[in-house]
Amino acid sequence: xxPFVPSEKSRSDASIYIQLYRHIKGEILSGNxxxxxxxxxxxxLAQEGEISVTTVALAYNQLLTEGYIxxxxxxxxxxxxxxxxxxxxxxxxxxxxPEFDDFTFDRGKLSYDLDTFDFLKWKKCSARVFNEYAxxxxxxxxxxxxxxxxxxxxxxxxxxxxxxxxPDQVVIGAGSQQLxxxxxxxxxxxxxxxxxxxxxxxxxxxxVFRDRGFGIAxxxxxxxxxxxxxxxxxxxxxxxxxxxxxxxxxxxxxxGARYNLLEWARNNKSIILEDDYDSELxxxxxxxxxxxxxxxxxxxxxxxxFSSTLFPAIKISYMILPExxxxxxxxxxxxxxxxxxxxxxxxxxxxxxxxYYYTNIRKLRSLYAQKLEAAVEAFEKYGSQxxxxxxxxxxxxxxxxxxxxxxxxxxxxxxxxxxxxxxxxLGIHIVPLSQTGYTExxxxxxxxxxxxxxxxxxxxxxxxxxxxxxxxxxxRIKDLVSKWQIx
Numbered sequence: 001x002x003p004f005v006p007s008e009k010s011r012s013d014a015s016i017y018i019q020l021y022r023h024i025k026g027e028i029l030s031g032n033x034x035x036x037x038x039x040x041x042x043x044x045l046a047q048e049g050e051i052s053v054t055t056v057a058l059a060y061n062q063l064l065t066e067g068y069i070x071x072x073x074x075x076x077x078x079x080x081x082x083x084x085x086x087x088x089x090x091x092x093x094x095x096x097x098p099e100f101d102d103f104t105f106d107r108g109k110l111s112y113d114l115d116t117f118d119f120l121k122w123k124k125c126s127a128r129v130f131n132e133y134a135x136x137x138x139x140x141x142x143x144x145x146x147x148x149x150x151x152x153x154x155x156x157x158x159x160x161x162x163x164x165x166x167p168d169q170v171v172i173g174a175g176s177q178q179l180x181x182x183x184x185x186x187x188x189x190x191x192x193x194x195x196x197x198x199x200x201x202x203x204x205x206x207x208v209f210r211d212r213g214f215g216i217a218x219x220x221x222x223x224x225x226x227x228x229x230x231x232x233x234x235x236x237x238x239x240x241x242x243x244x245x246x247x248x249x250x251x252x253x254x255x256g257a258r259y260n261l262l263e264w265a266r267n268n269k270s271i272i273l274e275d276d277y278d279s280e281l282x283x284x285x286x287x288x289x290x291x292x293x294x295x296x297x298x299x300x301x302x303x304x305x306f307s308s309t310l311f312p313a314i315k316i317s318y319m320i321l322p323e324x325x326x327x328x329x330x331x332x333x334x335x336x337x338x339x340x341x342x343x344x345x346x347x348x349x350x351x352x353x354x355x356y357y358y359t360n361i362r363k364l365r366s367l368y369a370q371k372l373e374a375a376v377e378a379f380e381k382y383g384s385q386x387x388x389x390x391x392x393x394x395x396x397x398x399x400x401x402x403x404x405x406x407x408x409x410x411x412x413x414x415x416x417x418x419x420x421x422x423x424x425x426l427g428i429h430i431v432p433l434s435q436t437g438y439t440e441x442x443x444x445x446x447x448x449x450x451x452x453x454x455x456x457x458x459x460x461x462x463x464x465x466x467x468x469x470x471x472x473x474x475x476r477i478k479d480l481v482s483k484w485q486i487x
Contacts, residue, residue, distance in 0.1 A: 141342035145172025162293035225253035250400020
């Protein structure tokens with residue numbers, strides 16, 4: 001066995017007996033100490049390492065407890081029989097434990113733009129939580145979400161989206177999929193077992209409901225939103241819609257259709273699940289008022305998230321339940337615990353209270369509007385420049401004047417996945433439109449054509465521009481279109 005020398009670096013984070021324990025364990029796992037080999041006596045090892053006998057005894061007892069060594073009365077300690085696979089593992093003892101800086105992080109995978117969020121202001125609010133409200137962090141979070149954040153959400157939504165609700169109606173969760181799980185249980189207790197979803201639309205929500213045993217009916221989307229006339233009649237149903245900014249088409253449901261949908265829900269004893277996806281990120285006029293604010297029959301569940309308006313690593317979403325659904329949630333909420341970080345909830349509450357969230361929204365609208373315009377212009381410019389004479393429209397764009405993405409139709413013999421992989425290699429986030437359920441049969445959708453000049457099939461993609469720095473958008477798109485053209 002190699003001599004044991006206490007590490008000065010480790011003295012601050014591990015007692016001597018733990019260092020010795022890790023050292024011997026590492027020698028065993030690396031094969032330097034063989035099965036059945038006798039270990040030095042307590043006194044001998046204490047003298048060699050210039051440590052106390054008690055320290056050696058503590059280390060041996062820990063190894064004995066975990067089964068790395070055995071003890072024979074009147075004989076001493078011996079290396080236990082350990083499976084070969086375990087012995088071959090790399091030692092992670094005191095001398096070989098990796099430090100944080102030893103880990104590699106793939107920062108070049110996708111481009112990013114730090115101008116999209118003011119992390120200094122977030123840090124300031126986070127510091128206040130730990131400095132002024134540390135005692136609150138010693139208790140679990142409210143299963144419904146922190147009251148302070150629920151209050152700030154209500155205040156903000158009333159002024160910006162016309163949503164009328166009390167904090168008691170707000171439920172906070174770690175992402176929309178977790179909240180959907182709550183909704184599934186509530187709807188089941190209401191006798192609703194069918195969910196209608198937009199086609200194309202947000203597939204993860206469909207999957208959650210399907211996994212909970214709900215029947216799924218896909219309803220086509222037009223430029224005016226979901227086709228209300230195709231919704232079920234005389235069957236209590238839930239319908240999941242994004243009326244303010246439908247994903248991925250960007251269609252906006254006009255006021256007449258909104259009232260028609262509310263009337264359908266009232267007459268059909270059904271529930272509307274209103275996902276206000278990126279509703280704040282519209283780049284002309286004012287954001288369209290929410291359905292929830294027009295509802296007078298307690299039929300709308302309002303769903304929102306902070307992922308796009310803060311940063312994706314913050315998994316804070318919320319829903320506002322009608323009063324009749326609040327009562328059901330109150331009866332089941334004790335079966336759950338809150339999975340959304342309490343520290344982050346309190347930080348966000350302060351971030352909103354101090355006005356930073358409102359400032360960030362205004363900044364994003366201006367910045368993303370410029371990025372959207374630059375992206376569309378670049379695709380128009382280079383989509384024609386790199387096209388050959390047989391295929392003048394190599395790339396078409398669908399500009400929804402909202403959100404953080406645009407839809408592309410690329411005339412290419414490459415597959416959607418191949419085109420997306422080329423984008424990824426350039427640090428650009430692109431996904432196939434088919435991931436939203438889109439098919440060529442969806443003729444009602446106002447997207448670019450399915451075929452280009454010469455009959456080349458168009459590949460439909462979703463291009464995310466939000467994290468590409470503004471001054472790099474044109475050059476990135478130029479490189480992208482150029483590489484797409486290479487056979």
